Amino acid sequence: MGSGRFLTRERKLALARFFRNWPAVFGLTVIVAIVFTALFAPMLAPYDPEEQFFDGLSLTGMPLPPNDTYLLGTDLLGRDLLSRIIYGARVSLVIGVVANGVALLIGILLGTIAGYFQGRLGLVIMRFTDLMMAFPALLLAIALAAILRPSMWIVAMVIAMVNWVQIARVVYSQVLSLRRRDFIQAATALGARTGRILFRHIMPHLIPTVVVWGTLGIATTVLLEATLSYLGVGVQPPTPSWGGIINESQSYFIDAPWLIIFPGLAILLMSLSFNLVGDALRDAIDPERSGSNV
């Protein structure tokens, strides 16, 4: 698809609507900042995130609160919290993108197959999503991650396995209604092959949906990854992850609340930004639905 056709008049209007929405612009700014931080972490971090500083602990061996040397304080091993949070952005972002990408792929594939071919195969796929909806997703993810020996990629796959369901359902209902539209009927009547109809005619219409759900999905994924790491079944130490920092320091939350508050804020900010942007995209693409959703 050429760039001229990609930015249709309709899509330009949608973009304009998006940028008039201040929460969305705020969210986008934060996302750009987080991506920048993750990319240039070695240059931005004041210290090595894994170095345990001798002067990073008090005389009684307690972590230091925020001060001039360690801007956000130090953790239980005397490591610089700010540097760990900066490097933690990498884990969050990579898992967010990978896990969500896989979930999108599975969701689009199964949703399209079920919606386009319907029949017995479609029925089986959709009944299977019904089943998955009845599972307590997080509980399942925790159990799987714990028993499969946690690593970054296992965590990403577990999250993808839990998160594709909703995307499949959205894509399914879209393909179902697209299929009945005149231009698809026309293409079929003209003898276009199934592959061509799917890739040239149906897929392009799914792009807005995929963009919206892709963005909203990252918000959920970031929270899920943080939760798994918090429970100790996510990304393993010494790799710094936001949830992991809270896991290591939770029993000291009374003496060292900064070790909970700052990583917590980082998770909140990232998830919030993707939610704001995703929601604004949804409104911009479909102004009729503005605000009405779940």
Next chain:
Amino acid sequence: MFRYILRRLIQAALVLVGVSVITFLLSYALPADPARMIAGRSATPETVEKIRHELGLDRPLPVQYFNYAWGLLHGDMGRSYVQKTEVTTLLKSRLPATIQLAVAGILFELILALPLGIIAALRKGKLTDQLTMVFAFFGVSAPQFALGLILLYFFGYRLSLVPLGGYGTLKHIILPGLTIGITGAGWYARVMRSSMLEVLSQQYIRTAKAKGVSKWAVVTKHALRNAILPIIAMIGLDIGIFMSGVVVVESVFAWPGIGQMAWQAIQLVDIPVIMGVVTVAAVAIVIGNLLADLVYPFLDPRIEYR
């Protein structure tokens, strides 16, 4: 109507059968040997074999599944590998705490969300509306565990208003309930807002306004009754979201419910207990969805049910 209810009941039953199959297959696929776990490290291979035979683990897979399903139907979920107690007994002792937490969480969600949603709808498009919705997103985006710990720090430690975790009195339930409330209220507030907007645009509201009914009365007496319908159905769906978060909230606040039990069981690879909690959670979710579907036609006779 009768046919609609019957069809939904059958669907729910089928979903539960599917859940039991998947739970069973998952437990089977796990890289852990139940017989060895029960026998302990020092057991001889003969003992392990004997236990394997007693548990029926040496039979074909379908036979094992039917034994498992037969047990489930009779309220038998097997014994915990670690505590050697019946899983159903363990669940029964833990469920009341989790149900209390669910009720408290949903109450907090409603207390926070309904006013927010109504205010946002009445000030649609204004700054108040945008701020309210951003606030709703704040809750939805907050990690429950960090929020819980921070609430504990301020209200439990700094202000000493509530105990630092534990279970028993009304004071104990405030923070865990509030944690669920804050993180869940966002969805309710958004549904409330859009439902209120829809109702407010209807003819009978215009009539009421034209009659000279005050704005307050229009909202509380005329609009709210209809606008709240989707919220009631949403409570049913919310049970699923609650069941997902229950492990985290219960472990932060040392709340002795099934979530904490599941978490302990996961760490010990105590498979029957994990399966038991997953099954109970799935049943709760299915019942919640079913109630949402069944309650709706009663509340709103305009809806056609097929």
